[in-house]
């Protein structure tokens with residue numbers, strides 16, 4: 107029997123994993139500069155957290171969740187996004203009591219049962235940030251600026267920020283009526299999902315992907331023209347902040363996003379070379395989610411970004427994805443016990459390789475060359491008898507004898523010297 111990774115998932119291994127590590131290191135650095143602390147939440151949560159948080163009428167809750175019962179019959183779901191879990195942890199541990207606002211970032215796997223295609227997986231990974239506690243448009247600005255800064259430091263300058271406001275409970279009831287009136291005469295032309303959305307949550311119709319419905323949606327009135335005064339001034343202020351910081355954006359009055367928790371600000375960032383799945387990330391304000399999940403009223407805003415898509419965009423931009431770091435030293439010799447013990451000792455401080463395939467002396471030397479090790483440390487019969495080692499500089503081709511008791515000091519000195527220029531070899 108041949109096993110394969112489940113459809114829509116992928117294995118990540120060297121050298122591709124280097125790009126992941128480098129991306130995660132950049133994210134950690136940038137998030138730290140903005141004062142965001144990492145939070146790690148479980149991979150699964152109680153199903154109700156997501157049905158309530160994301161919204162019953164969304165595609166995620168309707169069609170995409172990996173939901174199962176545990177042995178005690180509790181309904182659990184592999185997390186289909188990271189915001190509701192962060193909010194749950196915020197409430198459970200009263201994180202708001204420590205310092206306000208609460209700034210948290212995360213990265214990790216996300217699960218959605220979607221039809222796999224380029225840039226769309228059933229297990230993908232996100233890096234995201236949430237800012238809880240501030241109602242100010244400056245908080246929305248901070249989050250968008252943080253996202254754009256992260257993209258810039260990753261090497262992605264060519265992105266488009268799309269911005270919209272979906273209003274809040276003060277603007278939506280009136281707008282719903284306007285929408286209902288505009289849509290009612292065309293209800294029978296809409297897809298089955300949208301006819302359901304009409305009753306359940308009419309705003310979700312803007313998220314429909316069916317081509318015929320999209321044409322109808324294009325002719326509908328939009329929320330941005332029906333904002334209440336407070337939402338409008340919030341939006342205007344955010345635009346002034348983005349303009350002031352020189353962050354370019356496009357207004358997209360039909361942007362609603364696939365999750366129901368948003369209030370006022372929503373945004374997405376797109377990369378031109380990603381094809382159909384061009385969103386590298388998105389987010390917005392969610393002022394009611396904390397209270398809907400049982401916490402105190404807490405305004406909040408955040409974003410998250412798909413790591414696979416970031417990496418695809420970086421590749422499309424031709425950005426270097428990181429190179430395999432060669433070992434400092436390859437221990438070469440025929441006495442397997444002595445080479446294994448010496449390698450173990452040196453590994454306390456250095457990157458060391460040693461043969462475990464019972465190769466001959468000659469083929470161990472070839473291996474040292476192939477791995478681009480900086481030095482081969484030869485422990486042959488003469489060396490064993492004389493209590494010394496031969497250190498061969500693999501680039502310069504020079505050799506020197508080093509007494510065993512001086513080996514560590516000598517290596518420490520030599521490895522701090524810059525290596526002679528040599529192109530690393532493929533591993």
Ligand code: HAM
Pocket residue numbers: 186187188189218220225226227228229230231232234235236364365385386387388389390392407408409410411412413414415
């Ligand atoms: P989202 O737009 O559903 O937002 O997902 C964020 C990003 O994750 C997308 O823009 C995309 O880059 C990536 N993504 C989503 N689904 C897939 C998939 N199936 N395969 C590959 N990549 C995918 C959220 O999840 C919100 N929690 C964002 C947020 C944070 N809002 C406020 N705070």
